[in-house]
Amino acid sequence: YLKDKIKKPAGEPLFSTLNGDCVVSDGPICNIGGRMTLPxxxxxxxLVDPHVPPMLIVNIQIPVHPRAIFGARRLPPTVNAAFYLQMTESTATGLEALRNGGSAPGPVKLLKTWCEHAEEDEALRGCLKLIGLIQNLAEINAPSFVSGYNGKPVLMSEAGMSTAKRKGNAEIYRGPGYLEIDIDVAKNFSYVAQRGVCWMLGTADKLIADIAFVLEGREDDLLPECPLACMRLDHMPVLDAIDEGTFFGIPSPLGGGGGGEDEDEGGAGKGDGLSADGGGGGGGGGGDAGG
Incomplete structure (x- = not known):
């Protein structure tokens, strides 16, 4: 592909999607997996790899409105959309082959390298990308700044000319049996990009959207790419997300889960989940987070 630019069909996802939760808080909840009882x-x-845990958690932390460019004092209320991904047996078998000196598909090799080194290698961390495809775009009168990016991959990295040298902006956390990837939209996305994501958040109950997480292959032996995982969100009422205190069964701590910076004014909303049963107390119904 690097020479002829001819694309090939992607392989099967490396992880299956177990479940999802949607939790609203006063700021992003960091390392949500550390506050839950996971499977x-x-x-x-x-088949257990010492560097690649059997579960990935991807937490997309979305502000309910774009953060103020000037004069912000508090973080905006945040919807934490957490997806729980379970390694497939074929992925685990490929990792075992690598440990024993054998070969494995390129995406499995990249997964191993990424999980081992992405925390300290910012450029490697930047090869994480997200692809979102709204299936019913024509029905919902999407603005041009949304429709223009529909179905296009977005690297989770700083802007820059050289893709290979961009610093990744996702945060990585580890715990027993899991690795968590947190993507803070308010902190790392441009104002225009935040507008697009916030628009989708506000109309999520009308959307049919497919989402894939991918590690970008930048060498021939790592191609063709295949998704880390993929799922469909079907008419999801995310602005009715369950609040942090109810989700964890404790009073919500002031300032949410540790977003770090002071940002926008505003308090937490109320709500309903992507789906219940991520181990944290459950979200409400209304939607589908299946792969």
């Missing part, structure tokens, strides 16, 4: 490892011991 036990489903893989036999010989």
């Amino acid at each position: 036990e490892c489903h893989l036999p011991d010989h």
Whole structure:
């Protein structure tokens, strides 16, 4: 592909989508997996890789409105859309082959490298990308700044001319049996990009949207790419998301889960989840987070 630009169909996802939760807080909830009881490892011991955990959590932290450019004092209320991904047995088998000196598909090799080194290698961390495709775009009168990016991959990295040298802006957390990737939209997206994401948040109950997380292959032996995981969000009432205190069964701490910076004015909303049963107390119904 790097020479002829001819694309090939992607392979099967490396992880299956177990579930999702949607939680609203006063700011982004960082390392949401560390506050939950997660499922036990489903893989036999010989397939467990010391560097690539059997579960990934991807938490997209979306402000309910774009953060103010000037004069902001508090973080905007944030919808934390957390997806729980379970490694497939074929991925685990490929990782075992690599540990034993054998070969594996390019995306499996990239997954291993990324999980081992992305925390300290910012350029490597920047090869994470998200692809969103709204299937019913014509029905909802989407603005041009949304429709123009529909179906196009977006790297989770700083802007820059050289893709390979861009610093990744996702935060990585580790815990027993999981690795979490947090994507803070208010902190890392441009104002225009935030407008697009916030528009989708406000109309999510009308959308049929497919989402894929991908690690970008930048060498021939890492291609063709395949998704880390993919899922469909079907008419999801995310602005009715369950609040942080109810989700965790405790009073919501002042300032949410540790977004860090002071930002926009505003308090937390109320709500309903992508789906219940991520181990944290459950969200309400109304939607589908299946792959």
